[in-house]
Amino acid sequence: DTGVSQDPRHKITKRGQNVTFRCDPISEHNRLYWYRQTLGQGPEFLTYFQNEAQLEKSRLLSDRFSAERPKGSFSTLEIQRTEQGDSAMYLCASSLDGGGPETQYFGPGTRLLVL
Amino acid sequence: AQSVTQPDIHITVSEGASLELRCNYSYGATPYLFWYVQSPGQGLQLLLKYFSGDTLVQGIKGFEAEFKRSQSSFNLRKPSVHWSDAAEYFCAVGDRNTGNQFYFGTGTSLTVIP
Numbered sequence: 001d002t003g004v005s006q007d008p009r010h011k012i013t014k015r016g017q018n019v020t021f022r023c024d025p026i027s028e029h030n031r032l033y034w035y036r037q038t039l040g041q042g043p044e045f046l047t048y049f050q051n052e053a054q055l056e057k058s059r060l061l062s063d064r065f066s067a068e069r070p071k072g073s074f075s076t077l078e079i080q081r082t083e084q085g086d087s088a089m090y091l092c093a094s095s096l097d098g099g100g101p102e103t104q105y106f107g108p109g110t111r112l113l114v115l
Numbered sequence: 116a117q118s119v120t121q122p123d124i125h126i127t128v129s130e131g132a133s134l135e136l137r138c139n140y141s142y143g144a145t146p147y148l149f150w151y152v153q154s155p156g157q158g159l160q161l162l163l164k165y166f167s168g169d170t171l172v173q174g175i176k177g178f179e180a181e182f183k184r185s186q187s188s189f190n191l192r193k194p195s196v197h198w199s200d201a202a203e204y205f206c207a208v209g210d211r212n213t214g215n216q217f218y219f220g221t222g223t224s225l226t227v228i229p
Contacts, residue, residue, distance in 0.1 A: 004158075006158075031215065033217075035217075040221070040222075041221055041222070042119075042205050042207075042219030042220050042221050042222050043159070043219050044219070045216040045218075048215070048216060056216065058216075091158060091159070093159075093217075095215065097215075101147045101164075101167075101209065102147075102215050103149070103161060103164055104209075104215075104217060106151070106158040106159040106160075107158050108157055109157070109158045111156070
């Protein structure tokens with residue numbers, strides 16, 4: 001069990017550029033979540049996948065955001081035309097849907113700074 | 116809607132002193148409750164969780180938490196704090212009915228004085 005990994009760990013970009021983040025969940029986990037955390041706040045839910053299906057999206061996920069999990073393993077989160085307000089830590093978590101309560105395990109996060 | 120309140124934004128304790136971090140939740144059914152810890156620039160590490168059963172749960176690093184349904188609380192405690200416990204602590208509630216997304220409090224920042 002290597003845990004949840006995220007890449008890159010840090011990203012600095014200019015306003016208007018597109019960025020893409022990757023998340024590799026714990027290998028046997030079939031659920032994958034994206035959260036956003038701004039300074040001084042707790043993580044806020046963005047979206048989640050059950051295998052390759054994106055089952056829920058938050059109102060926070062504007063049209064500029066898109067997430068994929070094409071083969072039910074790793075996931076990518078893309079932000080198009082970045083804005084300064086997108087600066088945040090983007091956290092990925094995974095869990096195993098075993099029919100009961102689940103524990104989400106988090107990765108180290110990708111810190112985005114939009115200049 | 117579910118919500119989590121952590122009333123204390125920042126707490127300072129002396130090393131060796133006891134610690135209690137407060138967490139109150141709003142949820143219609145029996146919640147799934149979690150405490151996570153976050154060191155600067157890092158992701159969240161699970162400390163402990165409550166699903167059902169015994170309302171006093173033990174976690175890693177000597178932490179424990181008690182679920183009190185009547186008070187809608189899930190406070191985190193540690194009898195003797197170590198300098199390495201300095202971090203941000205987040206309480207979270209999980210809800211299977213909404214896709215198991217977690218709702219987090221705003222966190223409590225812990226400073227430990229030598």
